[in-house]
Structures are given as C-alpha cells and as structure tokens.
Amino acid sequence: MEFPRYHKEIVSDLMGGKFILASDQKFISLKDNAAFYEKFFKESFGYELELKSDYGFILSYETGEQLSRDICLFFAILCYELDKDGKNFLEEIQYAEFEHEKVDDYFENSAYADLINNNNQLKSGESRRDFIRTLARRNIVERNGDQKFFFTPAYKVFIDFAADFAKDRLQNSEPALEEEY
Amino acid sequence: MIKAEPKTILNFLSNYFEVLKDIFDVQKESGQIRKEKLNEIFKDRDENVLQQLLDYKILKKLGDDFEFRDTYFKLFEFILNEFRPLLPETIQKYERSIGVLFKKIRDGINGDKLILGQRILDLHGEIKEFSEAVEKNTIRLLAETRELKSNVDKLDYMEKVRKASFWIDYYITPLNNILDINHAESITNKLFEISNYVNIRRLNFDDELIRLQFEKLYVFLVQSNDDLLRQSKLLTNELLPLIERIRTESVILTGFIEFLKAPHKAKVPKVFKVERQYPYSNDMYLNAREFVQQFLQDETIFLEDPNALSDKWVFNKDLYKEKLMQQLPLDSFFDWAGLTLRGEYQTIETDKLFALTALLFEDGISIEVDLKQERSLIRTSQMNLRVPKIKINRYGIS
Known part of the structure; x- marks a missing residue:
C-alpha cells in the first residue's frame, strides 16, 4: 500500500497536537489527500480532521480544555490591551512581531490583573515565555529567538471563537438585529 | 418681502455667526428649534436677534417653534461641511427624474426646440x-466612520458594532450600489448612456443653440x-474597508470582553489533547503498574548462608550411646x-x-x-527446663 508524501510527519505532527500550516510543504500533501486522512484518523483513533484554507489540525472527543481556555484568555487580554493602546489589533495579530517585553507591559498594566494573577500560564513574565513555547510547539506562534514571536494563521481559531461568542451575545441582547456578521 | 439690503443680511450672518451656528446645531440635532431652546441660546450668548432672524427670513415660525429656511440651512451645511446624510432611497429618486427627462429628450429630439432646450437644462x-447629494453623503459617511474609529462618544464595542452595521447596511x-x-x-x-x-x-x-446646450451638458457629464x-472609489477603497474593519474588530472585542467576564463558564474552542497511544489495551498500563507495585514494598529479606547447611548439627546416636x-x-x-x-x-x-533423650529408649539400659x-533445673541457651531425675543402670548381658 502506498501512503501520501510526508505521511509519517503529517501523522506525528497532528498527533502531537500541532497545527499544520499552509506555509508548510506537508500541508499540500494533507490537503490533496484530505479524504484519506479524514478516514485514516477517524478509523484509527476516532479523531476528526479539521482542514481550513490555511491550516489543519485534528480533534479528539476529549480535548485539552484548560490549554484552550488559557489561549483564549491570552488572546482576549492581548487584543483588548492592543486596542486600548490605539492599535488595529487584528492587523497586529496578523502581521506584527511581538516582543515579550511589550507583552509584559500590557499584561502587567492590564485591568484584568485578577484573571492574570490567577492563571499559572500567564501570571508572570517567565510563565508567559513558557506559555509561548507551548504555543510554538503547537505551531500557533512562531518564535524568533527568545525575545520575539509572531502568530501563525492558527490564531483564527481563537479570533473566530470570539466573533461567534459575540454573535451569540448580540443576537440575545437585541433580537431585532437580524444581520449576520 | 425681505426687509433688508442683501449686504445687510450678509453682514448680519457674519456678525452673529456664533449664535446662528448654535441654532443650526439644534436644528441638525432635533429637526426643529424649540422656543425655549432658542431663548436659552440667546441668553448664553447674551444676544437676542429673533426679530432680525424673522425679518431677514432666515428662520421661519412654526407655531411656537422655529426652523431654518431651507436656503440658509443648506448654506450652513455647506460652509460648515456638516451634511445630514441622505438615505440612499432619497438619492434613488434622481434615477427616476433623470431617466424620465432623458427619455423625453430622446423621444422629442425632433420636436419643439424650446421644450427640448428646457429639458436639457432641467x-x-x-x-x-x-x-452633489452623493458627494455630501460620502463626506458625511467618512466623517461618521472616522468618528466611530476614534470613538469620541466612548461607545462600548457592542454599540460600535451596531452603529457600524447601521451605516454599512x-x-x-446601497449608496455603493447606486x-x-x-x-x-x-x-x-x-x-454613461446619457453621456x-x-x-x-x-x-x-x-440647431446651433441646442447643439451648444448639448455641448455644455456633455462637458458637465x-x-x-x-x-x-x-466617490465610488472612495466608498469601496476607503470607507467600506474602514467601517468593515471597525465592525469586525468590535465584534471580536465584544466577544473577548464577554468571555473575560466569566472565562471559566464559556465553551472554548477544541484543542487536541496529546496522549500516548498503545497498540494494546488502554488498561494495560494500569494493570502493569499494579503488578509491579506489589514488588515495590520494602521488606527485609534474609538470605541463608549456604555454608550453614553443612554445619547443621546431626545427632549421632551411636556415639552418644557409647x-x-x-x-x-x-x-x-x-x-x-x-x-x-x-x-x-x-x-x-x-x-x-x-535429641539426647532419644537414648532413654535404647536397649541395654534400665x-x-x-x-x-524434686526436679532439677537445666538452663539451655533458649530456656530453663525443669526435668525429673532419671536413674539409669546397665541392663541385660551387654
């Protein structure tokens, strides 16, 4: 039986919780063989393959909820602080390179100090650096040395989450508003 | 009849511009000028020019209240660059009037020259x-959008989303469609067709006169x-992306802010949980651990010296009998x-x-x-034994 190109790398990346990004040559093989991989992960492990236009990942029934919650918190606070700082936060998340020192500034002067201090991943500069390493292992950020990082297109999972969350709230708070955002 | 020279009116506008601007703002805000509001303005500015305003036909009385005459309202809109945005439905009416006039010009092109000339003018x-209506609207919409962007009114994000959606929708x-x-x-x-x-x-x-009118119309067109x-480019390239971004960003921020209110209750996106996979039963690990744990108890173990076996004392009955x-x-x-x-x-x-007591049961003794x-006491290394006195004699021939 012949397997798609980069089969081993694709499987071990996805099973390691990584996002495979469109910039990665493995992505083409994953996308070209989407039907095979969908079946492969479903039949072998009961996992779902989620394939978007610029990234792919797998999901199990049991998920890393705590990590996901921490990531959402991180994005929420960062976006909020960027906006407060007068930045177009969406552009920053998409294109800018972040320095840990600047992120530290935002988190240390944030109005959400309570949430930050109660979160082991986010409470100190050191823990945030560890957290970014965790995100890098999953291809959610790419590190540039020890001091800088930028987000990969996987950020969309969490930004979409916020938009959906808002949609819910907006619809619930004003039923007359029928527009789809 | 206006009871004044045109220059007097213009001078008046210039001298009392601040008062007039205040009144203009009130009408822009609420559509009319209530008598109380007007008196308030006069009091604040310490000027009462109501009579002139009516004499020069700048304001019109509506019952107890007032409103700007259209000419002056438009003048103020124009010089202050503050236009009320027209609903696209209102602008749409020009499509009909332009269409009708064009059709009449085309159909009556060989008819009466006088009416043709009038139609071209109209x-x-x-x-x-x-x-002009389109231009005013674009200017106004740009101003609204920029105001929304800088958020001068300190709107919360949800309100910003609603406002941005309102302007877009x-x-x-619709203006873009027009x-x-x-x-x-x-x-x-x-x-373009007319052109x-x-x-x-x-x-x-x-007809040369009409030809010249067409010429003028063409240049104008x-x-x-x-x-x-x-204007269209301004709308599609600047206004629409800007306001779309405000809307998108505000939606996302609304979501995050709502999430931050109770982050532990929200249903967060799924993220894969990394687990080790075994090609055998999932319980195998636990079973094996339980098995191994039995051997982890710390007990003292005695190992018998194999030499001790050869030192073991064996009772030599014959020797002791002798x-x-x-x-x-x-x-x-x-x-x-x-x-x-x-x-x-x-x-x-x-x-x-x-062991020696076995000798008591040997033959040859009584x-x-x-x-x-009384019993006698013997101390062995392990215990004290009280034993009876047993006399032994030789018995028989041996």
Missing part, C-alpha cells in the same frame, strides 16, 4: 443635484462621471546430658538436649524414675 440641474452598501458602474441598474450606468447620446448630439444636431467614479554406656550407672540422666553437651559445645542447646523426688 436634466443638467437634476444631475447636478444628484452628484442602510447607507454605504454608484457601482458594473451594476446595470445603477445611476452611474444611466449617466454617449449627448456626445453624438453635440456634434450632429442641426464628463466631469460628473469623473466625480462619481471618485558415651552413655561408659558412664553407667547414672544418678541423673539430664545432669549427664547437660554436662556432656556443655563439655563439647560450651552451651546447652534445647534441641540437642532433646530406667528408674521417682516422680516424688
């Missing part, structure tokens, strides 16, 4: 009004089309046994002592025990 006027998108050259029904498209027709007529119409194209026979007759068997063992091993061990007699 068409010119309608197109001018339309073009009711003003910007201006969209690719849209067959758009007014811009109609103006083509007028271009031909300005060259080949036989070319300029209007350029203007409208510019020793016993040599000592006969004996008064006390146990005293003899004790002495013998002590002589050989320094200590008396219980099991050796008991045993005599007086149970009434």
Whole structure:
C-alpha cells in the first residue's frame, strides 16, 4: 500500500497536537489527500480532521480544555490591551512581531490583573515565555529567538471563537438585529 | 418681502455667526428649534436677534417653534461641511427624474426646440443635484466612520458594532450600489448612456443653440462621471474597508470582553489533547503498574548462608550411646546430658538436649524414675527446663 508524501510527519505532527500550516510543504500533501486522512484518523483513533484554507489540525472527543481556555484568555487580554493602546489589533495579530517585553507591559498594566494573577500560564513574565513555547510547539506562534514571536494563521481559531461568542451575545441582547456578521 | 439690503443680511450672518451656528446645531440635532431652546441660546450668548432672524427670513415660525429656511440651512451645511446624510432611497429618486427627462429628450429630439432646450437644462440641474447629494453623503459617511474609529462618544464595542452595521447596511452598501458602474441598474450606468447620446448630439444636431446646450451638458457629464467614479472609489477603497474593519474588530472585542467576564463558564474552542497511544489495551498500563507495585514494598529479606547447611548439627546416636554406656550407672540422666553437651559445645542447646533423650529408649539400659523426688533445673541457651531425675543402670548381658 502506498501512503501520501510526508505521511509519517503529517501523522506525528497532528498527533502531537500541532497545527499544520499552509506555509508548510506537508500541508499540500494533507490537503490533496484530505479524504484519506479524514478516514485514516477517524478509523484509527476516532479523531476528526479539521482542514481550513490555511491550516489543519485534528480533534479528539476529549480535548485539552484548560490549554484552550488559557489561549483564549491570552488572546482576549492581548487584543483588548492592543486596542486600548490605539492599535488595529487584528492587523497586529496578523502581521506584527511581538516582543515579550511589550507583552509584559500590557499584561502587567492590564485591568484584568485578577484573571492574570490567577492563571499559572500567564501570571508572570517567565510563565508567559513558557506559555509561548507551548504555543510554538503547537505551531500557533512562531518564535524568533527568545525575545520575539509572531502568530501563525492558527490564531483564527481563537479570533473566530470570539466573533461567534459575540454573535451569540448580540443576537440575545437585541433580537431585532437580524444581520449576520 | 425681505426687509433688508442683501449686504445687510450678509453682514448680519457674519456678525452673529456664533449664535446662528448654535441654532443650526439644534436644528441638525432635533429637526426643529424649540422656543425655549432658542431663548436659552440667546441668553448664553447674551444676544437676542429673533426679530432680525424673522425679518431677514432666515428662520421661519412654526407655531411656537422655529426652523431654518431651507436656503440658509443648506448654506450652513455647506460652509460648515456638516451634511445630514441622505438615505440612499432619497438619492434613488434622481434615477427616476433623470431617466424620465432623458427619455423625453430622446423621444422629442425632433420636436419643439424650446421644450427640448428646457429639458436639457432641467436634466443638467437634476444631475447636478444628484452628484452633489452623493458627494455630501460620502463626506458625511467618512466623517461618521472616522468618528466611530476614534470613538469620541466612548461607545462600548457592542454599540460600535451596531452603529457600524447601521451605516454599512442602510447607507454605504446601497449608496455603493447606486454608484457601482458594473451594476446595470445603477445611476452611474444611466449617466454613461446619457453621456454617449449627448456626445453624438453635440456634434450632429442641426440647431446651433441646442447643439451648444448639448455641448455644455456633455462637458458637465464628463466631469460628473469623473466625480462619481471618485466617490465610488472612495466608498469601496476607503470607507467600506474602514467601517468593515471597525465592525469586525468590535465584534471580536465584544466577544473577548464577554468571555473575560466569566472565562471559566464559556465553551472554548477544541484543542487536541496529546496522549500516548498503545497498540494494546488502554488498561494495560494500569494493570502493569499494579503488578509491579506489589514488588515495590520494602521488606527485609534474609538470605541463608549456604555454608550453614553443612554445619547443621546431626545427632549421632551411636556415639552418644557409647558415651552413655561408659558412664553407667547414672544418678541423673539430664545432669549427664547437660554436662556432656556443655563439655563439647560450651552451651546447652534445647534441641540437642532433646535429641539426647532419644537414648532413654535404647536397649541395654534400665530406667528408674521417682516422680516424688524434686526436679532439677537445666538452663539451655533458649530456656530453663525443669526435668525429673532419671536413674539409669546397665541392663541385660551387654
């Protein structure tokens, strides 16, 4: 039986919780063989393959909820602080390179100090650096040395989450508003 | 009749501009000027010019209240660059009037020259009004959008989303449709059609006066089309992306802020949980661990020295029987046994002592025990034994 190109790398990346990004040559093989991989992960492990236009990942029934919650918190606070700082936060998340020192500034002067201090991943500069390493292992950020990082297109999972969350709230708070955002 | 010279009115406008601006703002805000509001303004500015305002026909009385006359309202809009945005539905009316006039011009091109000239003039006027209305709207929408961006009113994000959606849905998108050259029904498209027709007529119409009018209209149309194209580009390239971004960003921030209110209750996106996979039963790990744990208990283990086996004492009955026979007759068997063992091993061990008792059952001896007699004490290394006195004599021929 012949397997798609980069089969081993694709499987071990996805099973390691990584996002495979469109910039990665493995992505083409994953996308070209989407039907095979969908079946492969479903039949072998009961996992779902989620394939978007610029990234792919797998999901199990049991998920890393705590990590996901921490990531959402991180994005929420960062976006909020960027906006407060007068930045177009969406552009920053998409294109800018972040320095840990600047992120530290935002988190240390944030109005959400309570949430930050109660979160082991986010409470100190050191823990945030560890957290970014965790995100890098999953291809959610790419590190540039020890001091800088930028987000990969996987950020969309969490930004979409916020938009959906808002949609819910907006619809619930004003039923007359029928527009789809 | 206006009771004043035109210059007087202009001077008045200039001298009392601040008061007039305040009144203009009130009407812009609420659509009319209430008497109380007007008096308030006069009091604040310390000027009462109501009589002049009415004499110069700047304000009109509506019952107890007032409103600007249209000419002056538009003048103030224009010089302050503060236009009330027109609903696209209102702008749409020009499509009809322009369309009707154009059709009449085309159908009556060979008819009465006088009415043709009038129609060309009116068409010119309608197109001018339309073009101005569009320009005013774009200016206003840009101002609204920028205001929303800088958030001068300190709106929360949810309100920002609603406002951005409002401008997009009711003003910007419909206006864009009116201006969209690719849209067959758009007014811009109609103006192009008119422009083509007028271009031909300005060259080949036989009446010179009308030809000149067509010429004027054509020049104007070319300029209007350029203007409208510019407005359209402004809408699609700047206004729409800007306000779309405000809306998107505000939606996302609303979501995050709502999430931050109770982050532990929200249903967060799924993220894969990394687990080790086994090609065998999932319980195997636990089973194996339980099994191994049994051996993890810290117990002292004694290992017997294999040499001890060869040192193990073996009772040599013949040897001790011989020793016993040599000592006969004996008064006390146990005293003899004790002495013998002590002589050989320094200590008396219980099991050796008991082994020697086997000699009592040998042939060739007779045993005599007086149970009434007091027992004697023998200390072995393990215990104290109280034993009876057993007399032994030789018995039989041996």
